[in-house]
Amino acid sequence: MSNLFSLNWLDVGKACLLFLLSLIVGFLLQSFEAGVFPSWEAILANLKVSAIATGAYLIKNFLTPNTGVPLARDDLSKK
Numbered sequence: 095m096s097n098l099f100s101l102n103w104l105d106v107g108k109a110c111l112l113f114l115l116s117l118i119v120g121f122l123l124q125s126f127e128a129g130v131f132p133s134w135e136a137i138l139a140n141l142k143v144s145a146i147a148t149g150a151y152l153i154k155n156f157l158t159p160n161t162g163v164p165l166a167r168d169d170l171s172k173k
Contacts, residue, residue, distance in 0.1 A: 098159035
């Protein structure tokens with residue numbers, strides 16, 4: 095995890111992984127439920143949901159420091 099109000103490359107990499115996994119799982123779920131290839135509208139809806147989940151993950155990491163407590167300051171005396 096990164097410091098408060100900052101992101102590092104690991105956070106971005108995990109966000110990309112979250113985006114891909116949620117996109118694949120949503121696509122497979124829609125394919126198995128319908129039994130056919132999802133329509134273009136369903137694919138776009140799945141892309142939107144994946145993007146929202148990724149944005150929420152990045153915002154959470156931006157507002158949460160190494161301690162894991164949202165909006166808490168890092169205690170420099172512990173380092």
